Amino acid sequence: MTAGLYMRDGHVSLRDGDRQFRLQIDHLQVRPGQAVALTGTSGSGKTLLLELLGLLRAPGRGTRYVCGDRDLAALWDRGARNTELAAMRGRLFGFVPQTGGLMPFLTVAENIALPQRVNGCPDAAGCAALIDRLGLNAVAALMPGALSIGQRQRVAIARALAHRPPFVIADEPTAALDNDSADGVLELLLETARQQETGVILSSHDIARIARFGVPRLHLTTRTRGAQVTGTLAGLTC
Numbered sequence: 001m002t003a004g005l006y007m008r009d010g011h012v013s014l015r016d017g018d019r020q021f022r023l024q025i026d027h028l029q030v031r032p033g034q035a036v037a038l039t040g041t042s043g044s045g046k047t048l049l050l051e052l053l054g055l056l057r058a059p060g061r062g063t064r065y066v067c068g069d070r071d072l073a074a075l076w077d078r079g080a081r082n083t084e085l086a087a088m089r090g091r092l093f094g095f096v097p098q099t100g101g102l103m104p105f106l107t108v109a110e111n112i113a114l115p116q117r118v119n120g121c122p123d124a125a126g127c128a129a130l131i132d133r134l135g136l137n138a139v140a141a142l143m144p145g146a147l148s149i150g151q152r153q154r155v156a157i158a159r160a161l162a163h164r165p166p167f168v169i170a171d172e173p174t175a176a177l178d179n180d181s182a183d184g185v186l187e188l189l190l191e192t193a194r195q196q197e198t199g200v201i202l203s204s205h206d207i208a209r210i211a212r213f214g215v216p217r218l219h220l221t222t223r224t225r226g227a228q229v230t231g232t233l234a235g236l237t238c
C-alpha cells in the first residue's frame with residue numbers, strides 16, 4: 001500500500017507589488033483511502049494548498065513534504081520542469097478541476113484513457129469499468145462540448161481515477177453544479193475513490209454538504225496585517 005502524504009512547516013508566498021499572501025501549514029497528513037475537505041473563506045489559500053500538495057507549485061524553503069520515504073519537497077531542487085517531478089506528480093495524483101478541464105478534441109473515452117497513456121499503464125478494462133460506474137456509457141463516444149456540466153464533471157472524475165493514483169485532488173468539484181447534481185457527483189467521487197483505496201483531497205465552500213457526506217474538514221483561517229494576508233492550516237492529522 002502507498003504511504004500517506006505528510007507535510008510539516010509548509011509555506012509558500014505570493015507577492016504582487018505591496019500585496020503579499022503567505023500560506024502556512026503547520027502539519028498535514030492524508031492517508032490513501034481517506035477523504036478530507038479543505039474549507040475556508042474565499043482567498044484563504046485552498047487552491048494554493050491543493051497546488052502545493054499536488055506538486056504543481058514549489059514549496060518555500062524549509063517545507064517538509066514526504067510520501068513515505070520519498071522526499072517530495074526535494075524534487076523541486078532541480079527546477080519545475082524536471083522529469084522526475086512530472087513523473088511523480090502523474091504517479092501520485094489525479095486532478096479534478098472545478099469545471100472539467102477536458103481535452104475538447106478527444107472523445108469522452110479518450111479523455112478518460114489519457115492519464116493511463118501518459119503514465120504508461122494502459123488498461124482498457126479499467127477505463128470501461130469507470131465509464132460504466134460513472135454512468136457514461138451513452139456519451140463515451142461524444143466530444144466534451146456535447147455534454148452537460150454535470151456529465152463533464154463525471155468524466156473528469158473518471159479521468160482522475162483512471163491510472164489508479166493513490167490520491168485525487170479536486171478543486172471545488174461541485175461548485176458549478178446544481179444541488180442534486182452536486183450531491184450525485186460528490187457521491188460518485190467519494191465512493192469510486194473508496195473502492196480504489198484512493199485518497200481524496202478536495203476544496204469546498206459548501207460546509208453543509210461536506211458534513212452531510214461525513215468528510216472531515218481541514219479549515220484554513222486568515223489574518224490580515226496591512227497588505228499582508230496569511231492563510232494558516234493549524235496542526236491537524238486525519
Ligand SMILES: Nc1ncnc2c1ncn2[C@@H]1O[C@H](COP(=O)(O)OP(=O)(O)OP(=O)(O)O)[C@@H](O)[C@H]1O
Nearest residue numbers: 014015016019020021041042043044045046047048
Ligand atoms: N500574485 C499574487 N500576489 C499576492 N497575492 C496573491 C497573488 N495571487 C493570488 N494571491 C492571493 O492568494 C490568496 C489565495 O488564493 P487561492 O486561490 O488559493 O484562494 P482560495 O481559498 O482558493 O479562494 P476561492 O475560494 O475564492 O477560490 C488569495 O487571497 C489571493 O488574493
